[in-house]
Amino acid sequence: MAPNELSPQSSVLATRNLLVRGTNWVGDSIITIPAFRELRRMFPAARISVLARPWVTGIFEDSGLVDDILTYDSRTESFLTCVKKIKAQKFDTAILFQNAFEAAALAFCARIPRRVGFPTDGRRFLLTDAIPLEKATLRKHQLFYYLDLLARYEERLTGITQVNHQNPDYRLPVAEPRRLAIRTRLRDEFGISTEKQWIAVCPGATNSMAKRWPVEYFAQLIDRLLARPDLEVMLIGAANELDVSQAVLAQATQKNRIRLLTGKTSLAESIAFLTWCDLVISNDTGPAYLTGALDRPLLTIFGPTDSTMICPYSNHAHIIRKLVHCAPCMLRECPIDHRCMRNLLPEEVLHRALELLN
Helix, strand or coil: CCCCCCCHHHHHHCCCCCEECCCCCCHHHHHHHHHHHHHHCCCCCCCEEEEHHHHHHHHHHCCCCCEEEECCCCCCCCCCHHHHHHHCCCCCEEEECCCCCHHHHHHHCCCCEEEEEEECCCCHHHHEEECCCCCCHHHCCCCHHHHHHHHHHHHHCCCCCCCCCCCCCCCCCHHHHHHHHHHHHHHHHHHHCCEEEEEEEEECCCCCCCCCCCCCHHHHHHHHHCCCCCCCEECCCHHHHHHHHHHHHHCCCHHEEEEEEECCCCHHHHHHHCCCCCCEEECCCHHHHHHHHHCCCEEEEECCCCCCCCCCCCCEEEECCCCCCCCCCCCCCCCCCCHHHHCCCCCHHHHHHHHHHC
């Protein structure tokens, strides 16, 4: 046994202060929720902290999944500064959900005694517990990627695993005061009627242009939806997607009835807002995964990504796509004519949306 390794027996007893290096994007962070619940079961006496990018921390604020939230933004904070911050917390175990080399390097340099993760990105030598990444894991929905990591680690510690693969708990709790506050704010500040049905539309996709359904299609869809006077339609998304929402607004004929909320709420407020929505229509991006975790009606437009590997995980989450020979390509920019998205027409999405709304 290497000097910095603990025995399985002593590790179970010694794990009192545990750090999880979370994933970087909203959708990926939502997918890790069942794994966080398993960690709480595995180490009920431990203090569990998450190290995450600032733009995803709102997911954890009301969740009850963690005891503390540490942020790391490499655009404004150096690697060594983050190491010092982690080292000061005196963690005894690090669980690395993020696959990057840097995640393991942070834990190694902060001298966390036990470092657990898949040996991806050439980081095996930095881990005390390099969990073999099996081909079967790579063929599953990404939600099970993190559950498999913990299942193999629990087997290493105790000889068996109780990780729940049959009914993973994907739900995201929201504090009731936050829910009521955002409903009041939207009514008073944006004039949104609480007597109508709410439809949230997300036309952006933060990390992929290829995931975006055409702007003009979104505008046509919203115009058709607003033919019904009992609906409120809101454009949502991150602040850096404001240009996309504005482009949709510019092309819509009923722009005076469209509420522009893009970039105007924090992530925690956005989560609370989504709990009130009667339907969310979104590209394959963060708000879709949030809506799935909130068990609200959802229609996600898929194009270049593989929905069998990662998609919102909920009985209320529905997918619409056009099957073309080149999809799923997993590319962030389409090198040809974006046919996987352009072949999916507004009337098709409208028909499915109204089915779900009714």
